[in-house]
């Protein structure tokens with residue numbers, strides 16, 4: 240029986256196209272002779288596209304993206320010093336607009352130290368946790384502004400929006416995921432000792448939903464303390480649920496302790512399936528190494544495993560993950576001399 244898999248591909252900027260080229264090859268190889276009819280449609284979006292066209296995310300592109308089963312995304316954004324592009328324009332008007340419009344309320348970021356992968360921690364222990372980061376609210380919604388701009392009395396605000404609906408649905412999702420894992424433990428990370436209004440909403444949501452999951456234990460950490468434990472005892476984490484900003488920061492740290500940001504995958508998931516979910520590496524466009532074949536494509540490749548899981552092809556997802564696991568076990572991150580496409584090819588060879 241053949242089934243179609245209709246994927247939108249947004250390579251983006253910087254290393255985005257380099258890592259996505261490898262992820263696409265993996266998708267093509269893993270679906271061969273499986274009865275899955277893979278259809279890929281490329282969309283040009285990002286900082287370079289804006290420079291060429293002045294477009295960030297046109298409505299017709301958004302409408303077209305909605306017709307796909309899922310989206311594979313590289314990374315967007317210019318180098319911090321690139322004055323041709325207003326800071327934040329592409330991130331907000333393109334990437335975040337996409338996540339918000341497609342209601343990607345679960346930003347799923349698994350962190351696993353695969354066997355044989357060196358960690359910068361002296362005693363990393365077993366690291367295998369997931370971060371469930373809220374994806375549509377928090378300080379990223381663009382609620383703010385500037386008063387008395389350019390004067391010594393300038394006031395800039397960036398308001399964090401947290402709704403009961405938004406918090407409850409992501410907390411419930413995190414409990415569900417914890418319930419499905421062997422350790423069944425959830426940690427809420429926030430800063431309710433200072434951010435009392437939002438923090439208390441998150442705490443109340445956890446307390447209200449906990450009885451639905453009697454087997455799941457839960458605890459709480461302030462975000463500053465969470466960064467300590469992520470360095471000193473990451474094994475204590477199983478499922479972390481947190482807001483958009485804290486989750487963004489913690490997951491770069493989580494990537495660093497599990498072998499590097501080049502291995503960290505993510506999914507922006509619409510759990511209600513009212514729009515396609517989007518899968519992308521945790522990292523950005525890495526302008527410092529772009530165009531040099533220095534980027535590690537593993538995060539993008541592991542993101543295809545999350546995509547395959549989401550579209551109901553878990554056996555193919557496991558094959559991709561196993562191929563990655565085999566490859567990373569044999570490398571030394573510090574001295575891996577391979578190019579982006581050589582790493583992709585090695586993972587593909589392991590798949591075959």
Ligand SMILES: NC(=O)C1=CN([C@@H]2O[C@H](COP(=O)(O)OP(=O)(O)OC[C@H]3O[C@@H](n4cnc5c(N)ncnc54)[C@H](O)[C@@H]3O)[C@@H](O)[C@H]2O)C=CC1
Nearest residue numbers: 314315316317318500501522523524525526527528534535
């Ligand atoms: N989802 C997205 O599209 C994201 C976009 N960005 C954008 O990307 C641009 C650069 O942001 P940065 O803060 O520098 O973060 P970044 O993640 O692009 O780079 C941070 C550091 O990690 C390294 N790195 C990143 N990915 C790598 C890979 N696959 N292999 C090897 N090394 C890798 C880079 O070379 C750099 O030294 C900015 O315009 C930012 O707004 C940042 C994060 C996420």
Ligand SMILES: CC(C)CC(=O)C(=O)O
Nearest residue numbers: 330331334335487521522
């Ligand atoms: C560039 C931001 C909008 C996103 C980001 O850093 C992330 O999602 O990890």
Ligand SMILES: [Mg+2]
Nearest residue numbers: 487488491521
């Ligand atoms: Mg980030």
